[in-house]
Amino acid sequence: MKRLATAAVLLPLVIIFILKSSPFQFALLVALLALLGLDEFYRMTLPGRRGEGWLAAICGAASVFTVFATNPILPLFALTGLVLLFTLIALFRLQDIKQAAPDIALVLMGFLYVPLLLSHLVLVRMQPHGVAWLFLIMVIVMAGDSAAYYVGSTIGKHRIYPAVSPKKSVEGSIGGLAGSIIGALIARATFFPELAIADCVATALIFGVLGQLGDLFESLIKRSCGVKDSGVIFPGHGGVLDRLDSILFAAPAAFYYSWFFFKGCCGG
Known part of the structure; x- marks a missing residue:
């Protein structure tokens, strides 16, 4: 019953929003979903790194908007910035050296898994x-x-x-x-x-x-x-x-x- 009730409320709202929203407004929704999805991903994979997880979730969600860039270098610049930022955080926030490599791999994996894949919805919305x-x-x-x-x-x-x-x-x-x-x-x-x-x-x-x-x-x-x-x-x-x-x-x-x-x- 919970599943049916939730679907009965959310599905019409999603349909109406997709019909009425502009590509940028739709990107705002996708960025919100990316933020929440990344937070869930880091809660599961890095439960002891909540501060870093939230920072990574915010940065990852913001990266969704790079699909609007007219210069193809800008998305690459944003991805490079994310990689450098969080590898440097791992370098200077060293706690357990045996966990350093798995932790930074999971942070970067989150960027590839959630906002990178999810941002394609915005690209789809911008198509004829x-x-x-x-x-x-x-x-x-x-x-x-x-x-x-x-x-x-x-x-x-x-x-x-x-x-x-x-x-x-x-x-x-x-x-x-x-x-x-x-x-x-x-x-x-x-x-x-x-x-x-x-x-x-x-x-x-x-x-x-x-x-x-x-x-x-x-x-x-x-x-x-x-x-x-x-x-x-x-x-x-x-x-x-x-x-x-x-x-x-x-x-x-x-x-x-x-x-x-x-x-x-x-x-x-």
């Missing part, structure tokens, strides 16, 4: 038909998740990766991909007619597979850290990373597919 692409990602991922759950819980017998996620099955995974394809076809029939049938199948399979891998990767992190959920911000759903794990991996694929392969607008 950007709003439709955002909804397509949501439909493919959500339809895949729902289908995987129901197929897996009904007929799932062969575990796909029990060391990381004991309940996920091969049958559920295949059912999830079928659900993603159906979701993409529904998207084409309702709000995204510019998609060709080939686009529906390709995006459903690509985003669907990557979404499932993103889910498994976040489960790997949580099991490694000995936690059940990344956070508690969404009642019945866990944390920000628990809700965005699939989208984190699907968002870059959506941007690069729309950039390199989509032929539904502007002649290519």
Whole structure:
């Protein structure tokens, strides 16, 4: 009931915000999600370094706005600054020398995992038909998740990766991909007619597979850290990373597919 109530409140709000917001306003939302997601990541992986974790989360969230840079050097400059800043913090805040290398690796991993991948949502929003692409990602991922759950819980017998996620099955995974394809076809029939049938199948399979891998990767992190959920911000759903794990991996694929392969607008 908590999951349904939370979804019933949040999903309409997200849909309305995506429809009404400008790319910059949408980037503000993505930056907020990056901030909360990074905080969860560092709470799990670096529980004894809260001050440094918050500083890294703030800096990482701010890096989302580099997608608006007109000079391609600026995003590289920002990433270089983050690397130098936090490697120097590790150098001069030395506590346990045996933990120095793993700790700085986890700090930098957080930047790559959360804001780097998540910022692709802003790039998607800035594309022609950007709003439709955002909804397509949501439909493919959500339809895949729902289908995987129901197929897996009904007929799932062969575990796909029990060391990381004991309940996920091969049958559920295949059912999830079928659900993603159906979701993409529904998207084409309702709000995204510019998609060709080939686009529906390709995006459903690509985003669907990557979404499932993103889910498994976040489960790997949580099991490694000995936690059940990344956070508690969404009642019945866990944390920000628990809700965005699939989208984190699907968002870059959506941007690069729309950039390199989509032929539904502007002649290519």
